[in-house]
Amino acid sequence: MKVAKRRNYFDICGKFQRFFFAYKSNMKLPASFIEYTRGLLGDENYDSLAKALDQESPVSIRLNKLKIQHEEWNNRVPWATDGYYLDKRLTFTFDPLFHAGCYYVQEASSMFVEQILRRYVSEKSVVMLDLCAAPGGKSTHARSVLPQGSLLVANEVIRNRSQVLAENLTKWGNPDVVVTNNDPSDFPRLGTFFDVILTDVPCSGEGMFRKDPVAVEEWSPKNVEICWQRQRRILTDIWSCLKPGGILIYSTCTYNTKEDEENVAWMQQEFDAEPLTLDIPAEWNIAGNLLENNELPVYRFLPHRTKGEGFFLAALRKPVTAEEIAYEPVKTSGKKNKKDEKPSATLVPKEAVATVRNWLDESADVDGYKMIVEGSTVSAFPKSYAEELAMLKQVLRVIQAGVTVAEVKGKLLVPAHALAMSRLLKKDAFPTEEIDYKQAIAYLHKEAISLPETAPRGTVLLTYKQTPLGFVKNIGNHANNLYPPEWRIRSGHLPEEVRTL
Ligand SMILES: C[S@@+](CC[C@H](N)C(=O)[O-])C[C@H]1O[C@@H](n2cnc3c(N)ncnc32)[C@H](O)[C@@H]1O
The missing domain is CATH 3.10.450.720 (Nuclear Transport Factor 2; Chain: A,)
Incomplete structure (x- = not known):
């Protein structure tokens, strides 16, 4: 479909007042949102959207193939291999398989990230950053889709949310993950480090109005302004960490073009980035660009057209000719402080490390994992990314790397819960x-x-x-x-x- 192209934001919010609507929604939405979005989509589409917002949100989950072997069920989310719509909400909190990481409850539209990864990130292993990752919907999804041998760095700036992210990734069971807790401005010292960066940026959340009443309460035109400006700051910080030829995936759960098309057009200009296209079946009903005189390829999910919430996604490639920026190691004063003189004493005897190694499944390429001892814990981390991990630890606050396998408690060696969740666990250990x-x-x-x-x-x-x-x-x-x-x-x-x- 072609929806009406965008008119000037302030024309619509300020000067142009309407008193009669063809359809009046039961959901109480801010008047300036209605005015703006009606102008953006056109009357017919806006009325359909408002009707859809009065329906119940669809429920969808994504299955974890590491833990559940499943034949294809009915009601698959068309753009996600393991995504399914459910007829009814499950009692997730009281489902042991949910806590065991067999599935993730995720809004269907946002599963579209898979399409970009399958089209542009399928040939060789990559180092991917999910910059705004908590609670972990897209991180767990990316982890299931990335080529074998890839490393995922999942970051969340808010500390308690980063703990939830670590929990969800632990339950998901793939050990090739690092979880960090940093502001985007902490990353540039890594240099051009990542092949793929996902920026699922904090936004004004218009697409979540149906699911989350708080999103309606917190919405204001002023917040839209704050959001698009913050998004540009985040993008500026992180663009320098993308390798030449690397891919940045940009997504929001909002409808306005300031946070969506206009930010993508800005990236194209500012960074000389190449927008990437996808071949999408027409029956998926995904809408495109709403800006006038602009053909940028972008993918919009509108709840009256696709079964899911509002979502926006675009992907851009950094020019292959872009400058490579070297990692900047942390400079020390040259003076040794007491802490540097002796490596911190390990509480884990060598024999314990050997025992722990035997808890790992040989068929899961355990030789590719290095045992890391820190204080009283032993973790397994992919050997091939040991250097990357050292850099990440110098620059960022790493809160989890690989899988924690065991902890020494007094004289006892206790297996970690993360091992029970991990694909590295040997079945008969x-x-x-x-x-x-x-x-x-x-x-x-x-x-x-x-x-x-x-x-x-x-x-x-x-x-x-x-x-x-x-x-x-x-x-x-x-x-x-x-x-x-x-x-x-x-x-x-x-x-x-x-x-x-
Ligand atoms: C849309 S949510 C991410 C959802 C997540 N990608 C998922 O699929 O589960 C945006 C995240 O950005 C974080 N955030 C808030 N302010 C931020 C900032 N200034 N820089 C980076 N991230 C920020 C929020 O805490 C939130 O977790």
Whole structure:
């Protein structure tokens, strides 16, 4: 479809007042949003959009192929290999398979990122940055789609959100991930480091109005202004980290052209970037550019045309002739401080590292992983990216790298919960006990579990529907629960009707 091209923002918001609407929405939307968006889309399209915003949001999930082997189900999200619409919302909090990382609850339109990755990032392994990554929808998705041998750096500037990001990526189970907690302005010292950068920037959130009433409350024309300017600052900071020939994916969940087309046109001009096109089946109903006299290839999801929320995406390539910028190591004063004189004492004996290595699955290319000992923990990280990790650690606040495999606690070597979630876990490294739904929920509440008399003593891996859920230490009359306390289900109320995958 061709929707009406954009008129001047202020013409529409300020001078041009309407008193009669062909369709009046039940959702209370800000008048200036209605005026502007009606001008942008045209009456007919705006009325359809308003109607769609009064419907319930579709529910969709993305399955994790590392954990669930599935035949193709009905109701697939057309642009995502493992994305599915559900008829009804599941009781996600009370579904053990959700906590085991078997699926991610993700809005369908935003799964479109997959199309760019499959078209432009499929041939060789890459180092990809997801700059604004929490809670991790697009990071977990990218991790499932990137070519084998790629490294994903997932960053989130807000500290507590970066913990949620780390949790979701841990549950997703792919070890080739680094999680950082930095402002975009911290990155340029890395030089031209990344082959692919995803900037799913903070935006005015118009596309989320139906799902999130707070987005409506927080919206204002002033906030739109703040957003597009902040987006340009973020893009300026991060563009210098993209390798020549590298790809930047830009996305928002908003409709206005200031944060969308105008920012993409600005990048094209400012950075001499090449906009990239995709061949999209017409029946997907994805809309294009809404700016007048502008043919930039951009991909817009409008809830009355596609089953999902509002979403915008464009991709640009950095010229291959662009300058390569070297990484700038941190300069030290030359004086050694006390901390530098001795490497920090490790609390992990060598034999323990050898034991831990045996917990990893040989069929998962464990030889490609280096065991890293820091303080009392042992992690596994891809050897081929050891140098990149050292640079990232110099420049950024790395909060997680690879998979934590074990921790030494006193004289004990305790397997980490992240190992239970990881594809690196050797299936027979620990005795396992299959538990039922009631026990699984008790485990996720971090309650003590009772295992059958026949269960072995010591560390036991609990599985639910044959999927690893986490470890316990079985001491006979009960088993101590090793589930991370900060991840436990906090709600004590179990709904009467529970719908699980
Ligand atoms: C649209 S959300 C990201 C959603 C995420 N990509 C996903 O798919 O789950 C934008 C993120 O940007 C972060 N953010 C806020 N201000 C920022 C800034 N100035 N620079 C970078 N990121 C910022 C927010 O905390 C938020 O997590």
